[in-house]
Amino acid sequence: xxxxxxxxxxxxxxxxxRFLLSMLLALGLFVAGSILFLDRHRTQTEDYWKQANENQxxxxxxxxxxxxxxxxxxxxxxxxGALAFCAEGSEKSLPTLFQFTMFTKELAGAGGRSNxxxxxxxxxxxxFIVSMIFxxxxxxxxxxxxxxxxxxxxxxxxxxxxxxxxxxLLGKYLAxxxxxxxxxxxxxxxxxxxxxxxxDVALHPTAWLRIGVLVxxxxxxxxxxxxxxxxxxxxxxxxxxxxxxxxxxxxxxxILVPSLGRVVSDMSLKGPTQMELERNLxxxxxxxxxxxDQYGERAGSMSHDLSWPGNNPPxxxxxxxxxxxxxxRVLEDHHDRMLAQVFAGRNFTSFSPAILYQRVAEAxxxxxxxxxxxxxxxxxxxxxxxxxxxxxxxxxxPNSLHLIFDEEGCAKSWQAVSHRPVxxxxxxxxxxxxxxxxxxxxxxxxxxxxxxxxxxxFFAAAWISFMxxxxx
Amino acid sequence: MIWQIVKKEFLLSxxxxxxxxxxxxxxxxTAVFVPILARDYEQRLRTYHENVARxxxxxxxxxxxxxxxxxxxxxxxxxxxxxxxxxKRIDASxxxxxxxxxxxxxxxxxxxxxxSIFPVFDASLIFRIVISVLALLVAYDxxxxxxxxxxxxxxxxxxxxxxxxxxGKLLAGMMVLxxxxxxxxxxxxxxxxxxxxxxxxxxxxxxxxxxxxxxxxFTAAMYNLGLLFxxxxxxxxxSLVLGLFLWVFFVVVVPNGSVxxxxxxxxxxxxxxLDAQIATWRKGCDRRARxxxxxxxxxxxxxxxxxxxxxxxxxxEGAAMKYYSAYYPIWHRLSIECADKCWEIERGYLAHLAAxxxxxxxxxxxxxxxxxxxxxxxxxxxxxxxxQAFIDAVGEQRKGLIDYVRAKTDDFNAxxxxxxYTQEQMAGLQREGQDPPLNLxxxxxxxxxxVAVRDIRRAIPDLGxxxxxxxxxxxxxxxxxxxxxxx
Numbered sequence: 021x022x023x024x025x026x027x028x029x030x031x032x033x034x035x036x037x038r039f040l041l042s043m044l045l046a047l048g049l050f051v052a053g054s055i056l057f058l059d060r061h062r063t064q065t066e067d068y069w070k071q072a073n074e075n076q077x078x079x080x081x082x083x084x085x086x087x088x089x090x091x092x093x094x095x096x097x098x099x100x101g102a103l104a105f106c107a108e109g110s111e112k113s114l115p116t117l118f119q120f121t122m123f124t125k126e127l128a129g130a131g132g133r134s135n136x137x138x139x140x141x142x143x144x145x146x147x148f149i150v151s152m153i154f155x156x157x158x159x160x161x162x163x164x165x166x167x168x169x170x171x172x173x174x175x176x177x178x179x180x181x182x183x184x185x186x187x188x189l190l191g192k193y194l195a196x197x198x199x200x201x202x203x204x205x206x207x208x209x210x211x212x213x214x215x216x217x218x219x220d221v222a223l224h225p226t227a228w229l230r231i232g233v234l235v236x237x238x239x240x241x242x243x244x245x246x247x248x249x250x251x252x253x254x255x256x257x258x259x260x261x262x263x264x265x266x267x268x269x270x271x272x273x274x275i276l277v278p279s280l281g282r283v284v285s286d287m288s289l290k291g292p293t294q295m296e297l298e299r300n301l302x303x304x305x306x307x308x309x310x311x312x313d314q315y316g317e318r319a320g321s322m323s324h325d326l327s328w329p330g331n332n333p334p335x336x337x338x339x340x341x342x343x344x345x346x347x348x349r350v351l352e353d354h355h356d357r358m359l360a361q362v363f364a365g366r367n368f369t370s371f372s373p374a375i376l377y378q379r380v381a382e383a384x385x386x387x388x389x390x391x392x393x394x395x396x397x398x399x400x401x402x403x404x405x406x407x408x409x410x411x412x413x414x415x416x417x418p419n420s421l422h423l424i425f426d427e428e429g430c431a432k433s434w435q436a437v438s439h440r441p442v443x444x445x446x447x448x449x450x451x452x453x454x455x456x457x458x459x460x461x462x463x464x465x466x467x468x469x470x471x472x473x474x475x476x477x478f479f480a481a482a483w484i485s486f487m488x489x490x491x492x
Numbered sequence: 493m494i495w496q497i498v499k500k501e502f503l504l505s506x507x508x509x510x511x512x513x514x515x516x517x518x519x520x521x522t523a524v525f526v527p528i529l530a531r532d533y534e535q536r537l538r539t540y541h542e543n544v545a546r547x548x549x550x551x552x553x554x555x556x557x558x559x560x561x562x563x564x565x566x567x568x569x570x571x572x573x574x575x576x577x578x579x580k581r582i583d584a585s586x587x588x589x590x591x592x593x594x595x596x597x598x599x600x601x602x603x604x605x606x607x608s609i610f611p612v613f614d615a616s617l618i619f620r621i622v623i624s625v626l627a628l629l630v631a632y633d634x635x636x637x638x639x640x641x642x643x644x645x646x647x648x649x650x651x652x653x654x655x656x657x658x659x660g661k662l663l664a665g666m667m668v669l670x671x672x673x674x675x676x677x678x679x680x681x682x683x684x685x686x687x688x689x690x691x692x693x694x695x696x697x698x699x700x701x702x703x704x705x706x707x708x709x710f711t712a713a714m715y716n717l718g719l720l721f722x723x724x725x726x727x728x729x730x731s732l733v734l735g736l737f738l739w740v741f742f743v744v745v746v747p748n749g750s751v752x753x754x755x756x757x758x759x760x761x762x763x764x765x766l767d768a769q770i771a772t773w774r775k776g777c778d779r780r781a782r783x784x785x786x787x788x789x790x791x792x793x794x795x796x797x798x799x800x801x802x803x804x805x806x807x808x809e810g811a812a813m814k815y816y817s818a819y820y821p822i823w824h825r826l827s828i829e830c831a832d833k834c835w836e837i838e839r840g841y842l843a844h845l846a847a848x849x850x851x852x853x854x855x856x857x858x859x860x861x862x863x864x865x866x867x868x869x870x871x872x873x874x875x876x877x878x879x880q881a882f883i884d885a886v887g888e889q890r891k892g893l894i895d896y897v898r899a900k901t902d903d904f905n906a907x908x909x910x911x912x913y914t915q916e917q918m919a920g921l922q923r924e925g926q927d928p929p930l931n932l933x934x935x936x937x938x939x940x941x942x943v944a945v946r947d948i949r950r951a952i953p954d955l956g957x958x959x960x961x962x963x964x965x966x967x968x969x970x971x972x973x974x975x976x977x978x979x
Contacts, residue, residue, distance in 0.1 A: 056753065287535065362604065
């Protein structure tokens, strides 16, 4: 019986104007979004490889002496994700350029082609189309699913038979999901065809797996709105009233709540400014230098002539290392505070399913803020690897002082670090790695379960309202 | 006759469920949003005052003329509560230095770049989203609904002309929609004024009045859109679906899509090459200055810390004094020259950014919601034009500073440019304790107020286009209604 209801509803839906309109809108947006994505991906990839090659050749050039390699200042760009057409995650305005040496790293800056006088906007990616457009389409499909039939008088007829109410409810739900899934899948397919047929984007097997997960998540998200539509529809007496309520719910959940993020983030935590950072850095370095004697005698004085009696290389190394560590601590702390501020705003708005969905999609596609955080972490790991490498090569040189600290002048004049050439092939190179899918999903598991919870809540609401619905 | 129709329509719409819910939602949203926005404004205002005070304190410590390098700030616009515009995207501070022409910068570089993921949030959201959909909901069944109920046939069987009916509907719709618009404005203003730090000047009131007018024109446009669909379709459900799809297109797709399209089709250059070019220029200028003078002989010297993170010479003897007296005038003239050169390069880049923005704005003009958004942010003084005016004012301030320093230091030739002492005082003088700071009371301080008339003039094209949209839509619905089959 359920399938007969599903069949009837689907037929009715697919022949309607709204289906035609949503199909057209979905196809247009998916295709246009993917074409624009290809355009940008091309320029971004070019920029990325150009920078990566520059960085590599700089590294190669500095292989003539180990100490030069150790003080090389690397510049890498965040790698443009191939799945950015699924969820771009505002990456265009997030920091892209990462500068670091073996000892320390700068705060990431905007190295891309961002334009700050453009207003804030979202890319036309899958996450945007699903969270903004399809959630609306879901409501348009379901706003009259119960009360419309009541107005037409067919609901009474249907229930006069031996059809249980739950069958009607499930049938309506399945029919709405199927009719909604049709334009969604067609649009996604069109978008995939556009992307996959381009030679610029390489989709690996794991990427396809991620895309599959994204499709499932999109359905999970849309099911919330279908259930919301049905539950409101089985509360309202007229279809027009149900539409009004649903529209306002949609506006609240999808547009108004997410836009609260900035204000909440500004007000909940005081953001660290560049000026403050500079003050803190000065303060930290001053503290180390004021207590320079605790690192050993004459740590504060230095001459490039090693035989000068004022020199005390080990003490100098301890002092400079302490200064670097203090600097790194301040920078890390600043970065953590910036992240905390943003997450405060974002977590506050996460009672909107749209934000939850966007977050999950970003996590699965490997984009967004977490991408930046991952690059940061990988750079830190790389710094340790490089340091280890320099240590091991340096220890083989009897002429070196074996003091590796952040002062290039000393390394050069004192031979604090070896001056021997190194083999470029053995030098560790920075390569951004994508976290495995399992890890991405695990980081999003909390949000996914919240999406599930929304589903359960709205399903219960739909169930109760429909069981108590007066069909007359 | 027309007034009878207006009265009937007005009362009918006023009593509907959708109208009641819409108005209640508007009131609730205003009551929730405006206090949040006002507190945010107060916080920004306090930060602004702190910054200004800190800068002034720093300015009082300056000891030599070459180190006058104040940072000026733009006070947050109180009307940003209504329209945020670019307020949080552009850096509200600019440093006035002799050797650098100030330019517009993104806020991300100075604050928290991760915050750029958040969309804008202001009171005009209520108009752009809620009242626009309310206007559509009021209008969608104006004609097709009456046809379904059969009352249209009855009304037209009398001696009523079709134009009278349509005009009556328009007037009634407008009268109904004036209610939420006015209510939102009144509540927002009352809440806003209850905050102690909020101070509205008479020009602000003028801007608010224009915003009110703009909101009415916009609401009318959305109503006319609904009316057009109502006249084009036979069933009210169809006109609702059509109207809503178009609304979503206008409200969600166009604002994002137009910018996305513009940013892809007209890609800007990366800043890297530009920065490298500027750095080369600066280096060249430094080298030229160094090469032009050479230090002959020996001379002892000592430095001390000055305000704005710079330093000044405390003691200069013999050759050092001679060297710096020759070096600094040349260096300053060269660096001002170099700043102009760098500005030429910079200007090309900024023109690119502006062109991209212009393309995005032109594309977005197909949506009345974008037209309205732009008009409101121009009126609130938060669009890029008013930021440009601020930066231009900072540029003027820099020119004033250059003239001031020139006048005070005899065109960079006096020793007060780089040391508090004259050559005679330097010679063999033992100095204990602090050096006295400069008396900068006659230095013109930076004040900036955006000029209301200029902003309003900039808003006219968008407002005009919005009004034209109204006329066009009404004309179309008029034609459609004349040909409407009322059976």
